[in-house]
Amino acid sequence: MLRHVILWKLKDDISDLAAVKAGIKAGLEGLVGKVPGLLRVKVQTEGLASSTADVMLDSYLTDAAALKAYATHPAHVAVANEKVRPYTASRACLDFEGEGEFGELLIERRSFRAFAETVPSPALVDEVVKAGLLAPTGRNQQSSLVIRIDDPALKEEIRAENARIMGAPPPGRPADPFYAAPVMLMVIANKKNNTATYDGSLTMGNMMIKAHELGLASCWIHRAKEEMEGPLGAKILSRLGLEGEWEGVGHLALGYAATALPPPREINPARYRAI
Ligand SMILES: Cc1cc2nc3c(=O)[nH]c(=O)nc-3n(C[C@H](O)[C@H](O)[C@H](O)COP(=O)(O)O)c2cc1C
Known part of the structure; x- marks a missing residue:
């Protein structure tokens, strides 16, 4: 699985901040099911006062090929051009390989x-x-x-x-x-x-x-x-x-544990069958 995380700072002169944030959130989260390989999108728009960014996108994609296709997918491009880019002043992105947090917990x-x-x-x-x-x-x-x-x-x-x-x-x-x-x-x-x-x-x-x-x-x-x-x-x-x-x-x-976390269990492959 691949994680694509973006932090944006919004422009200072936005008149209706709540509407802009809601538009970014609805637009990007609404892409799940439309863009192949895009598994999960969470947009955080309400940071605490200690934050140095205004909006965070936390998304999960199947792999690097899906991320590449996502970048140019018409549904994504439309949201980016209409809901995001007109209002953002700066963007920092971190892409990394790994299980999603829930997968890691499991x-x-x-x-x-x-x-x-x-x-x-x-x-x-x-x-x-x-x-x-x-x-x-x-x-x-x-x-x-x-x-x-x-x-x-x-x-x-x-x-x-x-x-x-x-x-x-x-x-x-x-x-x-x-x-x-x-x-x-x-x-x-x-x-x-x-x-x-x-x-x-x-x-x-x-x-x-x-x-x-x-x-x-x-x-x-x-x-x-x-x-x-x-x-x-x-x-x-x-x-x-x-x-x-x-x-x-x-x-x-x-x-609380009194011992170290044991290593993950091995899965017996015979426990997954197809007929
Ligand atoms: C239905 C069920 C009953 C269990 N009963 C006990 C129990 O009485 N005592 C115990 O120490 N562990 C018990 N366990 C924990 C299992 O032994 C443990 O989940 C299993 O060895 C796999 O290890 P893991 O949980 O570290 O992956 C139980 C687990 C399940 C699902």
């Missing part, structure tokens, strides 16, 4: 099994949960729900029950199934939706990727299903005032 993310004592700020935890709640759900029924376990006594109860269900830890792993992570999240999903397990799993996946983006370490901790099927599950539902049947999908152990 490649880099790994599970952590040793956590530092430092507790992530509530705002960061909220960001992680928000990403989980934005995951798609079957028929948009939003069956999955994230529970942040703050109560230290309940945390210990969950830890003990999870350890009991797990039995002897796998070789080399500690007795604590949560690896002493400072934050414990739990995803449950309403069984009245036939996509409950899938919805909850996507919620878990989004949270793990978002955690990595925010510099946090995470690990999916299993056995939430069994927990929810027993008295502990009933207790959790009653404390939340939830009725009906809920499936335990997973726990997320969250915090």
